[in-house]
Amino acid sequence: MSHTIITTGATRGFGRVAAERVLDGSPEAHLVLLARGTAGAELASDLSRKGYSVTSIPTDLLALGSVRDAADEVAARLDSGELPRLRKLVGNAGALFTNDMTQSRDGFEATFAVNVLAKHVLIRRLQDRFEAASRMLITVSDAHFGDFRHNKGMMPGPSWTDPTELARISAFPRPESVTAGGIAYATSKLAAIHLIHEYARRLPSEADIVGYNPGFVPGTGLTREAGALVRLAMRTIMPLTTLTPLASTQQEAGRRLADVVLGLTPAQSGSYVDRTSEVPSSAQSYNPDRERRLWTVVEDLTRPFTS
Numbered sequence: 001m002s003h004t005i006i007t008t009g010a011t012r013g014f015g016r017v018a019a020e021r022v023l024d025g026s027p028e029a030h031l032v033l034l035a036r037g038t039a040g041a042e043l044a045s046d047l048s049r050k051g052y053s054v055t056s057i058p059t060d061l062l063a064l065g066s067v068r069d070a071a072d073e074v075a076a077r078l079d080s081g082e083l084p085r086l087r088k089l090v091g092n093a094g095a096l097f098t099n100d101m102t103q104s105r106d107g108f109e110a111t112f113a114v115n116v117l118a119k120h121v122l123i124r125r126l127q128d129r130f131e132a133a134s135r136m137l138i139t140v141s142d143a144h145f146g147d148f149r150h151n152k153g154m155m156p157g158p159s160w161t162d163p164t165e166l167a168r169i170s171a172f173p174r175p176e177s178v179t180a181g182g183i184a185y186a187t188s189k190l191a192a193i194h195l196i197h198e199y200a201r202r203l204p205s206e207a208d209i210v211g212y213n214p215g216f217v218p219g220t221g222l223t224r225e226a227g228a229l230v231r232l233a234m235r236t237i238m239p240l241t242t243l244t245p246l247a248s249t250q251q252e253a254g255r256r257l258a259d260v261v262l263g264l265t266p267a268q269s270g271s272y273v274d275r276t277s278e279v280p281s282s283a284q285s286y287n288p289d290r291e292r293r294l295w296t297v298v299e300d301l302t303r304p305f306t307s
Contacts, residue, residue, distance in 0.1 A: 002084040003131070005261070006032045006074060008061065008122075009093030009139065011039035014217055017254025018092070018261070019043070023052045025262045030084055034059035034070050034122075055083070061093055061118040063105035068305040071125035078129055085131040089207075090261055091119040091138040100180035101169045108301070109169045111181070115188035117167070120195065120298050124306040127203050134207035136199070137261055142213050142274065143182075144190040145282045154216070158187035160290070163297035166191065193272065193281050194291040195298065200270030202295070208269030212260050214253035215275055248275065 005022060009015040010033055023031060030053040033040040040056035047054040055077075059070040077083040095114040104113035119138055130136075142150040146157020156179055165171045166187060172180040192211065199209045248256075253275075259265045260273050267273050272281035299306075 002028045002030065003087035004030050004032060004074075004078065004083045004085065005088035005090065006034065006086070006122075006126070007088075007090040007092060008034045008059070008119075010090070011035045011043050014214060014248075014250040014253035014257060015092045016043070017251055018090075018257040020047065020050075020052075021255055021258035022088075022090075022261050023047065023054075025258065025264075027052075029053070029088075030055065032057060032074060032083065034061075034067075036060050060105070061095075061114045062110060064113070064117060064121050064302060064305040065106075067118045067121045068125060071122050075126060075129055086126065086129045087131055087134045088261055089123065089126065089130075089134075089136040090257075091122065091136070092257065093118075094139060094141075096181065096185045098178045098181045100172050100175040100177075100184045103169055108167050109171065109184060111184040111188050112167050112191070115185070116191050116195065117298065117302055119192070121302050121305045123199065123203070124302070127207070130204065130207040132206045135261065135263065136207050136209040137257075138192055138196060138209070138211050139257070140192050140196075140211040140213050140272070140281075141186070141189040142215060143186040144193060144285060146186060152216075155186055156182040158190040158284075159183050160187060160190065160284070163191070163294045167297070167301055190282075190285060191294060193285045194287070194294050196272075197270050197286070197288075198291050198295045208267075210260060210267045210269065210278075211272045211281070212257055213272065213274045214248060214257060216247040217250055217253045218247055 010019040033044055033056045044054040044056040057070045057073055060066040078086055095111055097111055102110040104110045108117060143155045144158055159172055172183045174180055196209055196211045256275050265273060267278045271278045
């Protein structure tokens with residue numbers, strides 16, 4: 001039966017691979033691409049020529065008003081019948097900066113804005129639109145573990161503080177440094193997992209929600225906001241790690257993401273899927289008191305865009 005799938009982060013990297021695989025596995029679906037600039041329209045045109053039903057809505061995840069407007073446009077098209085019933089939402093887009101001093105359009109720390117707040121606005125604006133047996137997915141990261149086993153020394157671990165501080169620039173020591181940018185990223189992914197637990201408890205039962213960890217995937221657009229040396233290393237050196245168990249190719253990560261979206265990978269609501277199977281996330285990611293506090297702060301910060 002025809003249904004709508006909304007996705008962010010589908011115009012490049014393993015998100016692009018996943019988008020086509022999802023459509024292959026669910027050919028009756030209508031894919032709605034939320035993307036910045038012309039990238040979404042270009043991908044929609046490409047996929048439409050292949051016979052898929054695809055719509056693009058320009059969306060800037062660094063501007064929560066843009067996210068709100070995109071969600072409202074989706075809702076209006078659902079109400080008018082232009083789009084079929086909503087069954088899937090894929091929050092795959094993410095951002096990593098080389099410092100902890102970059103602000104979003106709304107004055108929030110940019111990593112937290114994209115990886116946490118933008119997804120919250122999108123989910124909260126659309127939560128009542130999901131049909132029964134729906135699924136939401138948020139791409140997370142094993143960076144939230146903060147240990148060598150999971151990060152191989154490539155990313156600093158998270159450093160939790162009150163969410164009101166995490167949402168602002170300079171939450172970590174030496175905020176101008178690459179290390180602070182990495183901590184902001186790892187901490188934002190821990191926050192995303194906390195919120196997944198809260199969504200599973202609070203949101204309507206029609207839709208389950210899971211976190212998907214692709215592992216380390218060189219060559220994605222994640223570091224497009226990073227400095228020149230970081231981008232060069234990600235393009236030229238890091239792809240060699242896909243020849244080892246340390247990393248996944250974009251094809252592998254995209255296929256696995258699509259399998260979670262399509263329900264081919266079993267996962268309970270609120271769970272953490274590491275590549276191909278549901279596993280426990282880090283011990284520190286299970287903290288109901290912290291999760292409730294985070295929910296309250298994120299609700300307050302995004303209220304102008306969700307109410």
